[in-house]
Amino acid sequence: MRHIKRLLLLILVIYLLPALASAGWWLLQNHPRNWREADWTTSGVLPKANADREAAIYIMSAGTGGLKGAVASHSWIVTKASGDTTYNRYDKVGWGGANPPQQLCR
Numbered sequence: 875m876r877h878i879k880r881l882l883l884l885i886l887v888i889y890l891l892p893a894l895a896s897a898g899w900w901l902l903q904n905h906p907r908n909w910r911e912a913d914w915t916t917s918g919v920l921p922k923a924n925a926d927r928e929a930a931i932y933i934m935s936a937g938t939g940g941l942k943g944a945v946a947s948h949s950w951i952v953t954k955a956s957g958d959t960t961y962n963r964y965d966k967v968g969w970g971g972a973n974p975p976q977q978l979c980r
Contacts, residue, residue: 893945900944909939920952924959 906912920932932952937943950965 897944912939923954923961927957929956930954
């Protein structure tokens with residue numbers, strides 16, 4: 875029984891307290907109330923695609939919307955073939971393995 879209590883305390887300290895702290899911090903921040911109010915413009919993190927002729931692969935991640943954004947992030951991959959003047963963005967949409975990654979924008 876003593877080992878179970880220690881295990882539960884360890885789980886509380888490692889997983890639950892940081893998640894609750896993150897959610898509390900999220901609640902204190904200024905953020906859009908819903909996805910319609912979010913800023914959907916480019917972040918400007920990537921260089922202009924036509925500024926360099928070399929191939930590139932970028933792995934990106936950002937917080938998700940809503941309260942789940944306190945503990946979750948969305949990841950995507952951006953690629954550019956050698957000589958291309960545009961980026962290709964690939965997102966994994968949905969859960970499970972049945973849905974292959976989808977190219978959402980070019």
